[in-house]
Amino acid sequence: MPDTMAVDYTTSIPNNVGLSEDRRVLKALEKWHPGYLDWWKEMGPEGFQESLVYLRTAVGVETGGWAKFDYVKMPEYRWGILLAPQDKERLIGFGQHKGMPAWQEVPGEYRAMLRRLCVIQGDTEPASVEQQRHLGATAPSLYDMRNLFQVNVEEARHLWAMVYLLQKYFGKDGREEADGLLRRRSGDVDQPRMLGAFNETTPDWLSFFMFTYFTDRDGKMQLESLAQSGFDPLARTTRFMLTEEAHHMFVGDSGINRVIKRTCEAMIAAGIHDPYDINAVRSLGVIDLPTLQKKANLHYSLSLDLFGSEISTNAANAYTNGLKGRYREDKIDDDHQLLNDTYPVLRLVNGQVETTLEPALTALNMRLRDDYTRETASGIKRWNKQIEKAGISYELKLPNVTFNRKIGVFSEIETSPEGLILDHKIFEERKDEWLPSQDDGAFVASLMHAEVRPGHYAGWIAPPKMGIDNKSGDFEFVQIQ
Ligand SMILES: [Fe+2]
Numbered sequence: 063m064p065d066t067m068a069v070d071y072t073t074s075i076p077n078n079v080g081l082s083e084d085r086r087v088l089k090a091l092e093k094w095h096p097g098y099l100d101w102w103k104e105m106g107p108e109g110f111q112e113s114l115v116y117l118r119t120a121v122g123v124e125t126g127g128w129a130k131f132d133y134v135k136m137p138e139y140r141w142g143i144l145l146a147p148q149d150k151e152r153l154i155g156f157g158q159h160k161g162m163p164a165w166q167e168v169p170g171e172y173r174a175m176l177r178r179l180c181v182i183q184g185d186t187e188p189a190s191v192e193q194q195r196h197l198g199a200t201a202p203s204l205y206d207m208r209n210l211f212q213v214n215v216e217e218a219r220h221l222w223a224m225v226y227l228l229q230k231y232f233g234k235d236g237r238e239e240a241d242g243l244l245r246r247r248s249g250d251v252d253q254p255r256m257l258g259a260f261n262e263t264t265p266d267w268l269s270f271f272m273f274t275y276f277t278d279r280d281g282k283m284q285l286e287s288l289a290q291s292g293f294d295p296l297a298r299t300t301r302f303m304l305t306e307e308a309h310h311m312f313v314g315d316s317g318i319n320r321v322i323k324r325t326c327e328a329m330i331a332a333g334i335h336d337p338y339d340i341n342a343v344r345s346l347g348v349i350d351l352p353t354l355q356k357k358a359n360l361h362y363s364l365s366l367d368l369f370g371s372e373i374s375t376n377a378a379n380a381y382t383n384g385l386k387g388r389y390r391e392d393k394i395d396d397d398h399q400l401l402n403d404t405y406p407v408l409r410l411v412n413g414q415v416e417t418t419l420e421p422a423l424t425a426l427n428m429r430l431r432d433d434y435t436r437e438t439a440s441g442i443k444r445w446n447k448q449i450e451k452a453g454i455s456y457e458l459k460l461p462n463v464t465f466n467r468k469i470g471v472f473s474e475i476e477t478s479p480e481g482l483i484l485d486h487k488i489f490e491e492r493k494d495e496w497l498p499s500q501d502d503g504a505f506v507a508s509l510m511h512a513e514v515r516p517g518h519y520a521g522w523i524a525p526p527k528m529g530i531d532n533k534s535g536d537f538e539f540v541q542i543q
């Protein structure tokens with residue numbers, strides 16, 4: 063048995079899964095590799111491929127010390143296959159197989175379902191790289207540029223993670239799916255990515271921070287529930303992906319916080335106390351708070367759509383069959399089978415929004431979405447503290463879950479961010495108050511200019527408290543070549 067802890071750097075693909083003894087999978091991955099590099103060159107970050115970026119590379123899976131930082135050219139990044147350590151005693155924690163040993167191979171009857179879970183997760187990873195590919199050219203600092211590229215190479219590693227599972231455990235169909243992951247393109251008319259939010263554009267850095275805060279966090283919730291899977295290789299893969307994911311959340315959270323800080327500082331310095339005096343605020347070259355609210359409304363609602371339908375038999379089956387658990391399933395104190403339980407779900411009843419009690423099994427998407435909303439709300443609280451500290455009276459809020467939905471029961475209605483049902487005409491008339499308008503987009507775009515002098519930051523964003531890897535904010539995080 064290969065030692066699951068040590069990472070082998072002698073193969074072209076660094077790994078801790080014993081690839082050098084697994085010729086079939088190694089060969090399949092080596093065959094896939096050139097197409098992957100073509101994809102990276104075509105769809106990865108535009109420009110900067112020759113630059114030296116101060117990146118973190120995963121070199122192990124032990125807590126603490128799992129990563130090393132160094133200057134790397136992105137195409138030479140060591141995208142590896144790393145699974146969290148195996149617990150040989152691990153048992154399936156939920157569903158009808160609860161208490162049985164976790165599966166090390168794919169159970170035949172769940173093959174199609176498991177493959178689909180891997181493909182959907184895998185598809186989001188390269189999609190986000192594609193969505194963000196133009197942003198390097200307008201980075202507000204070298205620090206931010208480095209963070210962008212870090213997120214990009216790690217999302218690409220997450221693609222590797224899913225491709226490994228497909229190649230190793232799903233035979234010929236797995237290989238075809240692995241190729242499909244390189245074929246689809248975010249926003250493409252003929253071959254789009256699988257999920258809506260991953261076909262939207264990420265036109266500017268504010269969108270990037272919103273995306274990493276709101277949309278990447280959906281990814282985190284999905285990974286958390288897959289980390290509970292009875293299919294052990296999937297659980298171990300996603301558990302290690304979560305380690306990297308924490309940094310992506312940080313980039314979004316701290317990014318938005320820094321934008322707010324800068325806006326408030328500029329307003330106070332100019333003696334502007336009315337956050338709704340948009341022209342005055344914008345004339346300072348900073349992003350007004352109402353525009354931040356609209357961006358948050360958009361990204362939150364797009365991200366809610368990723369949780370799928372309110373009532374889902376697919377979700378119930380994935381749970382009952384032990385494939386996808388609840389958020390922190392192993393910390394929940396109940397029977398982990400949910401056969402007779404109910405869960406409150408917001409639904410449309412005779413045209414009105416009402417809470418109904420539904421079987422907990424079919425309401426699992428909602429439960430995960432509620433967990434997501436709770437986590438998301440904690441960031442909003444932190445941002446509001448920042449505004450309050452500056453002495454400005456303004457409060458950011460999460461919109462109602464009924465607002466701006468394209469998937470699920472609320473896609474049939476239109477509501478205000480407060481959840482008031484509106485007729486279509488009124489919604490259309492007012493929507494620029496609630497969602498970023500063309501004007502807002504043009505204003506944000508007008509601020510996007512690259513700042514590439516070490517230690518300098520664009521005027522619309524405050525410097526970070528400190529750099530990455532204990533470096534100071536004026537460290538040369540990217541050596542542009
Ligand atoms: Fe990811």
Ligand SMILES: [Fe+2]
Binds near residue numbers: 217307310
């Ligand atoms: Fe991520």
